[in-house]
Amino acid sequence: MKLILFDIDNTLVDVLRFQNRAFEKAIKKVFGFKGSLEELPYFGAAKSVKENIRDLCEIHKVKKKEIFEKLEEAANQVEANLIWELERREEEVLLPGIEYLVDRLYWDGNLLGIVTGNSLNAAIEILEEGNIREYFSIFACGDEALDRVGLIKLAIERAQEKVKRQIPKNQIILIGDSKRDIKAGKEVGIKTVAVATGATSLKELKEAGPDLLFEDFSNWGKAFSLIKKL
Numbered sequence: 001m002k003l004i005l006f007d008i009d010n011t012l013v014d015v016l017r018f019q020n021r022a023f024e025k026a027i028k029k030v031f032g033f034k035g036s037l038e039e040l041p042y043f044g045a046a047k048s049v050k051e052n053i054r055d056l057c058e059i060h061k062v063k064k065k066e067i068f069e070k071l072e073e074a075a076n077q078v079e080a081n082l083i084w085e086l087e088r089r090e091e092e093v094l095l096p097g098i099e100y101l102v103d104r105l106y107w108d109g110n111l112l113g114i115v116t117g118n119s120l121n122a123a124i125e126i127l128e129e130g131n132i133r134e135y136f137s138i139f140a141c142g143d144e145a146l147d148r149v150g151l152i153k154l155a156i157e158r159a160q161e162k163v164k165r166q167i168p169k170n171q172i173i174l175i176g177d178s179k180r181d182i183k184a185g186k187e188v189g190i191k192t193v194a195v196a197t198g199a200t201s202l203k204e205l206k207e208a209g210p211d212l213l214f215e216d217f218s219n220w221g222k223a224f225s226l227i228k229k230l
């Protein structure tokens with residue numbers, strides 16, 4: 001059994017257009033300016049909702065005190081807006097091969113988890129929209145830790161509590177679409193798999209030095225066997 005931790009946005013699903021609308025509406029309502037995730041490097045990949053709100057506000061010169069006072073409200077608005085958007089969407093949200101890859105990894109006896117900057121509620125809604133909620137039993141989300149490294153460590157702790165034993169680091173894999181995911185995984189000392197289905201190119205991801213690198217998971221059978229051998 002391996003513990004396999006997935007990032008959500010642009011790794012499992014493409015819901016960036018909904019995330020963007022959710023952010024724009026929340027920022028407008030709470031802070032009164034027009035701001036977009038597109039203004040952030042790599043659309044704010046591998047950062048929490050609150051970090052992205054803070055970064056956007058700083059670009060738009062919102063005072064620190066105002067950011068601090070309204071951050072919670074804005075994050076709650078993003079979550080509510082995102083769930084509203086997802087419930088009304090008609091498009092497919094899963095990225096190529098994901099439903100098969102996740103299914104194979106699960107039935108192969110691995111423990112699957114989520115490490116994401118989304119809130120837990122938003123994460124669960126996204127997974128439900130993709131019909132893959134049932135495969136995941138470990139969650140580390142949003143601002144439960146200070147950064148991605150902290151979230152990965154938290155997910156590992158929770159997994160170890162669940163299986164009631166230590167899981168060796170060489171049996172833990174992080175799968176993500178951004179350099180921040182890969183760097184964080186390496187910092188924790190676990191295996192990393194990069195997939196270029198987000199804003200980061202294959203070439204840039206390669207520079208981060210993941211153990212495996214994929215353009216996407218459309219050839220999920222091959223991805224499954226390579227991940228199994230890691």
Ligand SMILES: [Mg+2]
Nearest residue numbers: 007009010177
């Ligand atoms: Mg991502």
